[in-house]
Structures are given as C-alpha cells and as structure tokens.
Amino acid sequence: MILDSKIPAGPLAEKWTKHKFNMKLVNPANKRKYDVIVVGTGLAGASAAASLAELGYNVKAFCFQDSPRRAHSIAAQGGINAAKNYQNDGDSVFRLFYDTIKGGDYRAREGNVYRLAEVSVNIIDQCVAQGVPFAREYGGLLANRSFGGAQVSRTFYARGQTGQQLLLGAYSALSRQVANGKVKLYPRTEMMDVVKIDGHARGIVTRNLITGAIEKHAAHAVLLCTGGYGNVFFLSTNAMGSNVTAAWRAHKRGAYFANPCYTQIHPTCIPVSGDHQSKLTLMSESLRNDGRVWVPATVEMAEKLRKGQIKANDIPESERDYYLERKYPSFGNLVPRDVASRNAKYVCDEGRGVNETGEAVFLDFRDAIKRDGEDTIRARYGNLFDMYQQITGENPYQVPMMIYPAVHYTMGGLWVDYNLSTTIPGLYALGEANFSDHGANRLGASALMQGLADGYFVIPYTVGDYLAQIGPSPVNADHPEFEKSIQEVKDRIQKLLSIKGSKTVDYFHKKLGKIMWNECGMARTAEGLKQAKADIKALREEFWKDVKVLGENEELNQSLEKAHRVADFLELGELMIDDAFNREESCGGHFREEYQTPEGEALRDDENFAYVAAWKYLGEGQEEELHKEPLEFENVKLTQRSYK
C-alpha cells in the first residue's frame, strides 16, 4: 500500500483554505442522519464530540474514567501555544510552524504543521469565549510567557493548570451537548475492538467496566482520541489508566502505527525515590524560565552532597556547573526537552548526580527569588512549588528542587493523513493518539494546541467530507462482524481469567517498563535493542502462561482491566524496539548512541531516514511490515539543530 498523505498541492499558506473549499459538505438537514463515535474525552475527544454535535451529528462519547472531565489532558500544566503575536515580539504563523518543524527535528509533515500553527489562533478565541480563565495583565488583556524551545512569548497559560482549564472548557461544551441530547455519554466504558465492514470502520465493541457487559455500537465514523502510550514504560508522567489498547486494537485491525519509537522524555520531573513508585510527577517546564539547572562542577563535590556532608546552598558559585547555560549560551535553560533531558543524563552518568540514587540535577530558584521576590515567584509557580513540597517534603523556596527526566509524551501513534484518517477508511485518530504534528520531538505547550486543533477545527471539516461521500444510509450493529468481534473479545477475557498463574499483572508491567527504559529510553543502541526484543518476547510468553487475574468478568474488576492493557503494551513494546532498531540515525527524542556529533548532539541522516515509518500488523507472532512515507520539505531548509 502506498501511503498517501493527501497534503493538498499549492503554497503552504493556502493549502488548508483551499482544502476546506474542496471538501464535500453534508447538508444541514442530513447531519442528523449520521452517527459518530468518539473514543476518549480528553482535549481532542471532548472538543471533537462537542463540535460535531453542535453541527448536528449524533455523537456517542466513550471514556474509561468515571467522568469525561478526568481525562489526562487535565494534568497538562504549562500552557498552550498560539501565533497571536499579542506581545509584538516577532511571532507569526510561519514562525510557529518553523519552530515546530525544527523542534521536531525535521521529522514532521510541513502541511500538517502549518495548519496547526494557522488554527492555533482560533483555539485561544474559542477557549476564552467558553470562559476559560487564562492569565491576564493588569490592563485586562491576555498574558503570555515564553516556553521551552521558543524565543518568543506565545504561550497562553492558566497558572500551572492550563490543561485543567482547557479540558474543563471542552468538557463544558460537551456537557452542553449532552444536555441537548446530541451526545450520549458512556463513562467507565473501555473500547475493546474496532469493527470493520467492507473495509470501513463501522463501529466498536466495548466493555462496561461496572457490569462487564460486552456491548456493540455502530456508527458512520469512529474517532480515536485515546492519548499516548507512555505507560509502556510503567513509570511515566501519564495517568495510571492511560493505555494504548484502543489504538492497538485498531492497529491489529489494519491501521498502520507510525514512528512508535519517538517518545519524549521530559526533563523536569520529580526523581524516582524507590521501588514502590507507581508514577512520576512532572513539574511544568515553565519552571525553566526562572529556575537555573546545575550540578556540582566536580564528582568529589557531588559525592559529598550525596552522602549528606554538604548542602546544596553551601556550594559556592565557583563550584556549580550551570551546564545548559554553559553549553547553549543563546537558549540556556530553555533548550528543547530532548536536549535538556539528554544533558541531565550525561552529567549524572559522569557521577555528578545530586540525590541518593545519583539520578537527579538541581533546578534552582535562588537567583530568581533574589531578583523578583518570593511573592512574584509564588504567583507564577505557587501550585507547582506546593506539589513539589507535598511529594518530597522539601521547601523549594529555600532549597533547590531536584529533577530528573521521565517519560512524558509519545510523538508516535496511529498513522493519519492530512484529514486525520487512519489507513482504515472511517477511522480517525486525533491528538496524542496520532503521530502527525510533532515529528521526533514535541515542543512545550504544543500538545494542548494539537489536541484542540484536531478536535475543534480540523475534524469537523474532514469527517464531513468522508460522511458526504459515503451517504447517510443507516448503520446498525446487526452485521455478523460485530458478533465475531464480540466473541473474540469474550474469548480473550476468558483466556486471561483462566490462566490463574502465579504473578500479578503489575509484576509483568514493571518488568516490561525496566526493559523499555533501559534499552529504548533516553539512549538506544543496536545491541541493547536486540537484547530487549528477545527479553520482551520471553516476557510476553511468560505473561500468557503465568499471569494471575482474579475475579470474574461480570463485575468491576480492576485487575482484568489492567491485564488487557498490559497485554497490549507487551506487543507494542516490541514494535517500538523494531522501530528504534530500524531508524539508524538520531533525531529528537530518538537517540541512537552510534549516531551522534562529536559534541554528543543527535546526528540525523536526512538522506536515508527523512521518512515516516508506518508499520503494518500482519498477524499474531509475525514481524510487522514497514512502509515508508517520504517527508518532503519545500519551505524549510534542513539543518543540524543548534541551540548554542
């Protein structure tokens, strides 16, 4: 199959406008004849469900949480980018486009990214109209701040809770449509399969998490807005329930999975404190605007620190190495996430880590507090400082924070074309669940932008084009394909419950996470990846022989829910390894140790790897098939990324 990105021809700035005109429209009176399923109610899902319902489509929205408002978009802290240029500091749609392409290390499509930058301005208008309380200046207008990887202030924010406020905005729009009867909500419901009829997605099979009932839902189109797969690493900043299951089941039904190895390791997380840890907590990288990252200049000093013989505040200026400011004078502490993370790893690998485990660096606010006063710093980051203190028991107004990188976001995901359609017609992927806009590394404050762009401003047009083409003949769930899928889901549940092995689901998840973090984390090697592939295969076999899932299907059964998700992670993990092995270059979040510049920066190979790697599932136990979508750059010149 040739992957057609369907990027419209013509100048970059006119592509989306032209495409909108060329797309077919559904007559307003006919919209009520179409049913659309939206899986996931985060920024992408809630905004899509609300917008489609406003247009008149009948929407069914599903989430595994007890309410749509709990989706993990809520945890995004720092902000949302938009090319408003309210600050008169030289921002423009083209600059946001350029920064995003460059930040993604030239592994994203120009057309998609330009559209993202273009609609970014509409998102802010929309959210403000909904009553989202963004930060404001004394004159009553909106405030902005600069954010990792950008030299202009284009980030809109709501203290350190931007994701929460944006999600509650989208949730309120969704709630309004529930009240209008245009959206039917299915909380505590997990998607178990996509149902295809004559090659088109025509519905889903779900499990009611309270009763265990396996149910079928038919629709003219299915939208997967189910987030990323960072929890394959066990420890990540994702919510405990975040999972790949919906995307993975779609993949197994024929949707290609693109660039699975592109994972973002976020530089500012609270370090791991012990084996009991269940998740890692992110501290917004907006902290890097005022905090200075450093470690002791010498290993000896770091050792003293680790043994508790000296305190951070006692270390004199001359003995501190502000390594980001030293190596990257023009970006300093604001270098993109992948660069900041990798450098933290380097200094810790040298033995200059600052906590007991040796895997932490300082993020110090001493100078910012001296310059701006404690009150100003509190106004900017109060809730983050409180959270840090709650978790670590230390007061960051008085002692420097300790941070270390952690898995945060996955740039890879289901392959989609310009219309956000997967390789299965009628099946769409939005937000983090797709692969399309961030290349090999996502810039800060761009995830919220993409989720809302897809949901509010892209899908309402593109899904309409598809629906107009297939026509409004009714769909129903009587087709034998639904029964077939239900039976497969039931068989799998039965299998999981009947193994009655000796090890818990978490045992397997933790082991998988260790393999992935060690061999497919911040740095990867061919050797390590080969070993990891063998290890994952063995672990998967052990899982299906020896996992212990208690209880029954016909009840709330959290072990069973988790077993489903971990079983899918055990398959995805192997594909990530394959993808990382195949990509013999370093780019963005994908760092192969064999491919680096003499200064230790990622070394791309544009000649051989300027493509999207899209993987096709061929069947149980078989190697997946690689398809390449070449990336063409007409408007930017590919350069070695430099933040010096």
Next chain:
Amino acid sequence: MKLTLKVWRQKNNADKGGFVSYPIGGISKDMSFLEMMDVLNEQLTEKGEDPVHFDHDCREGICGMCSLHINGKPHGPQQTTTCQLHMRSFSDGETITIEPWRAKAFPVVKDLVVDRSAFDRIIQAGGYVSVNTGGVPDANEIPIPKKIADEAFDAATCIGCGACVAACKNASAMLFTSAKVSQLAMLPQGQVERKDRAEKMIAQMDAEGFGACTNTGACAAECPKGISLTNIARMNREYFTAAFTTENV
C-alpha cells in the same frame, strides 16, 4: 512502618458491606497513600484474595478521581487529594480506617468506588457558556480585569472530587455547584445566561438528592483545592437575584 488497615469492603451496590482489617508491613514514609494501597493489593492478589477497588488516575492531584475517606476525613489528614497524601503523615503502628465517600447521591459501586455522575449532570444543567465552535470574537476583544480573572480562576480550579459532599453532614453539593456558578457569573462571557444557569444548576443539585447547606463550612475546610465559601455566598446571591427578576433576563 507497620500498620493496620481497616478497609470498607462491599462487593457491589446491592451488598451490605462491612469493614475488614488487614495488617501491613514494609511501608516507607516516602510512599504515597495510594502506593501503600498498591502494596496491599499486590499482597492480596498473591494470596488469591480480591484486591481492594478504589478510584484513582492521574496521581498528581488534578484529575479528581481519587476519593478515600481516611480516618473520618475526606482525602485524609492533609488538605490535599488522597494521591498527594504521603505516609509520612502517619505513624508506625497506627490503625487507619478507609471508607468510601458517604452520600445518598454517590452510591457505592464496589469497595471504595462510588458513582459521582450526579456532578456531571449538575454541569450539564447549565455549567457552560452556550457558544459553538467558531465564530467567536478575538480573545483580546473581551478585556477582563486581572482581579476578576484571578477570582474566577480560583473558583474554576475545582476538580470535582466530591470531598465537599463527603465532608458535609447533609451531603450538600453547594461548594461544587457554587464554584462553577461563581466562575461563570464573574466573567463577562457568562453574563448572558447567569440567571438561568444558577436556577437550573441548583434545581439539578436538589434533584440528585444532595442535602441543604449546613453553613458550617466543613466543605471548604476539607477541599483539596481550597475552594472558598465565598462561592456559596455568591451562588445564593445569584439564585435570589434570578428568583426576584421577571422574565429571567
């Protein structure tokens, strides 16, 4: 640390339920409360006993999904969410009592999991500004004084966990409902529908079976996000203004 956990077990909504005690050891002070519960569940699973079911998701204090009543207080001894509570708040040898939220409008689903969909229905009754996607004015065409924006923001930080209801003798949802009513009443965007909104959301709150306000302020004292009682005063004002104005405009 060694502890005794007295946990509410209830198979489903029809089951009567009761407390079961579990001794647990090897707990570190750096663990979060939910990580301690994970340890318990791993041990129960290994023994072949059904793990304790509880709601949780983000584990960073923002999604509002976690919900335990610990030693008689919603979210336990600190004014924070359960997921942000750490074992350093407890002492070695302590007995910790863990219950679900108790409220008629929050029926128990299983063990410590309750159904909070009543909150969604209150929001559906009017907790929004009726604007469709697209066709809205430029964001900076609606200037809002910083003080007002900040106060609206304080109200908007409610995470919908339900601790306010669990803390209240009457299981009243006044704090939750008033947070949304206040946020939108303060902002210019919410003016058009403010009267209707207050009336409809309060009517829904009553229909769900939440009790009347006790005026004791237990809700605000236990709110992990520090939502202030001022919001309830504002909502009452909104409600009376709406009730005494004809045509509701």
